[in-house]
Amino acid sequence: MAAAATINDVAKMAGVSIKTVSRVVNREPNVREKTRDLVLHAIQQLNYKPSLAARGLAGGRSFLIGMMYDNASDSFLVDLQRGILRACRERHYGLALCPASRAKDHTADLMEWVISTQPDGIILTPPLSDDQSLVDRLIEAKVTFISVSSTGTGLGPSVLIDEEDAARAMAQHLIEAGYRDIGFIRGPADHACSELRYRGFEAAMKAAGLSVRSDWVKAGEFDFDSGVTAAEQMLSGPNRPTAIFASNDDMAAGVINVAYRMGLNVPRDLAVAGFDDTPLAQHFWPGLSTVKQPIIQIGQQATEYLMGLFEGQAGAESSDKKSTREQSMLLPYELVLRGSTGAQSQ
Amino acid sequence: MAAAATINDVAKMAGVSIKTVSRVVNREPNVREKTRDLVLHAIQQLNYKPSLAARGLAGGRSFLIGMMYDNASDSFLVDLQRGILRACRERHYGLALCPASRAKDHTADLMEWVISTQPDGIILTPPLSDDQSLVDRLIEAKVTFISVSSTGTGLGPSVLIDEEDAARAMAQHLIEAGYRDIGFIRGPADHACSELRYRGFEAAMKAAGLSVRSDWVKAGEFDFDSGVTAAEQMLSGPNRPTAIFASNDDMAAGVINVAYRMGLNVPRDLAVAGFDDTPLAQHFWPGLSTVKQPIIQIGQQATEYLMGLFEGQAGAESSDKKSTREQSMLLPYELVLRGSTGAQSQ
DNA sequence: ACCTTCGTTGACAGCGCTGTCAACTACCAT
């Protein structure tokens, strides 16, 4: 393993004490500018990188951001990681992954991971962010956390898009394209966004004076198979919808699959819309109209927000915890219109 | 943050010195069984987890496995992570991610990451494992590493499937299904597997007494768009193949997409086979026949192998480095036959 | 009985860094 310069080397080279180097590295105030330059120069010369292990041990922090996830789609996970890593790299933090176990009560496992890893903050993804018991344990353990893509339980700050409005916009697009008999496939109950997306759909229908037929609203599990099942039910009866809005892309893919099997042309006989803009959506023929969330950006912003939270804590401690807790940050979504709803060919 | 028991607590509770606890934790020899039980009991009672930071700092190791990747598909990345994490969890290692930067010369960036993170070992994914200059720098820096899913440059051990044989088997399946005019889409040149998969295809054709038409062999980049381009070229001429074997699923998806646009029925007019068994493959209609690699298992095995490598090093040092270097580990692949090559409906 | 050897255990230093606190330097007001 290649040698790495230590803080001692830097201190010697700059002609100061190691403590001063430490101050510069940590951007602490009260260092003369001249001294700072001297130190920075030495750091650059030696290509010095502080040791996370030593910093963590001495400072009582781990310089680790934890990312907890469960059952999320691959592309969501990877993009979120990208965003988080981008934020981590700048501040010399590391990322520690914590996939939820398949155990019945995963809360205990997750908390054990928290205890053993001691991340400085945690990023919670759906559906974990909507898991009241987990959130409670986290608060009880005084761990700083933030959730992404989820309004969660109202506890903890969150970075996300306006799910309801996005769903409303997509439904409105379908209506404006001339579809009036529109079915909807909901997400699972343990995801808070399931309800929000449905509400958006409902709002658009109501605004257009259209009624929502209850037999055209099915529950799904956000996976391909449940999309297939829901579509089969909706499309097998004598009265079939002319459009189906699935609340995520995997289920929409299931719908398209069923349509093909039944000999229905998409979008002529059936329009299909999804949500998330997974790679799947662009690779299908016809392309799937969907809602794109800026996942990478969400990850990055959430991480920066999170760092601000626990770095601020040190100074302000018991000041206005409550007010920071309730805040959430809204990022813009994007309607991606493709062939599956009658838009341009690809 | 919840309190975590320290080694001192355990030592006190078990009535031994901290060093003895350390011995038990590290599975060192020469601890009386009775003592070990005592310590283990105390560890369990207190739910003690050793601090990675302290262990790393004191022992000169980081207890971190590095995973370097670049441009890999989402599902590959996530599955590999799953496997690596599974192995890490057992031995109380952490996983540090290192996505390659988009910079022209990413080798320097990657090495900087190695210096600053100091992982005990690194897992290299394609195409990084086939990057001679990176591998050279790694060896020069005396970092232990292993590559996955790649024969690499012949340097360093690797865990993978027999790519050539897998491709041969898939091609043979096409031939046995009655297809004789078979096109092939290669992967990019910087992936070692591109050549291997092509060789397998060639071997099967040769064995069946069929000739490989050079205008039916196109180069691709392992992404959807290049699959589209290659398919358009192959299918637009007067003499079109009746089957196309794309050397990964994304490109195969591109082929199917083109087929739809041209009004060709898959598999009646055109059979399509892929490689990798991404989620895409099962969600397409018809389902895509493909080769499934046991990615999770590859990740896990590679990690365990890697750990053995650098843990063994301490004891044996300069013994038989060479022999361990050259070894690679072959895992079984699986031919997944779906509708796109005329197999059963789904 | 004696010395050796080996298995078992603990005392202690120190990994690279940060927190605490004290020292020292201006610089201003008295």
Next chain:
DNA sequence: ATGGTAGTTGACAGCGCTGTCAACGAAGGT
């Protein structure tokens, strides 16, 4: 000059653990 204040710096302890080495007792050979 004298004291006070704020800005700047370094000495030092210690974070939780591991490596080294020495101490001790038990087993075996003479």
